[in-house]
Amino acid sequence: xxxxxxxxxxxxxxxxxxxxxxxxxxxxxxxxxxxxxxxxxxxxxxxxxxxxxxxxxxxxxxxxxxxxxxxxxxxxxxxxxxxxxxxxxxxxxxxxxxxxxxxxxxxxxxxxxxxxxxxxxxxxxxxxxxxxxxxxxxxxxxxxxxxxxxxxxxx
Numbered sequence: 001x002x003x004x005x006x007x008x009x010x011x012x013x014x015x016x017x018x019x020x021x022x023x024x025x026x027x028x029x030x031x032x033x034x035x036x037x038x039x040x041x042x043x044x045x046x047x048x049x050x051x052x053x054x055x056x057x058x059x060x061x062x063x064x065x066x067x068x069x070x071x072x073x074x075x076x077x078x079x080x081x082x083x084x085x086x087x088x089x090x091x092x093x094x095x096x097x098x099x100x101x102x103x104x105x106x107x108x109x110x111x112x113x114x115x116x117x118x119x120x121x122x123x124x125x126x127x128x129x130x131x132x133x134x135x136x137x138x139x140x141x142x143x144x145x146x147x148x149x150x151x152x153x154x155x
Contacts, residue, residue: 045090
């Protein structure tokens with residue numbers, strides 16, 4: 001992994017930024033990104049933010065008390081379409097991490113010659129759950145790893 005230092009993106013201030021290129025497989029018959037693929041891009045942004053901050057999904061699940069994050073609500077705005085070969089950035093900012101909750105604001109930008117253009121926005125609400133789907137408190141190690149990054153989102 002040391003050869004790919006930016007494969008999981010980077011954190012600037014409190015925002016994680018993950019570059020994404022749109023491939024043919026991401027599009028529908030019209031050449032526009034299929035709507036469900038934005039959810040995949042956003043998931044990668046949230047997961048890689050956690051990874052870069054030091055929170056491992058695998059370690060949380062493989063522990064004595066296996067835990068996972070489960071999305072229970074999303075509010076999504078599809079602003080403009082992305083197309084094949086577009087260069088995108090997924091911006092993720094965690095706005096709450098405590099109790100059994102993890103909340104994020106996400107924006108996907110299209111990069112171009114001008115300023116980055118927002119094309120998709122979401123508010124994401126997740127819960128920490130055990131293997132039976134019951135809510136559990138966020139582990140201290142995860143809460144502490146995210147503490148420096150959690151705050152209101154400006155995007």
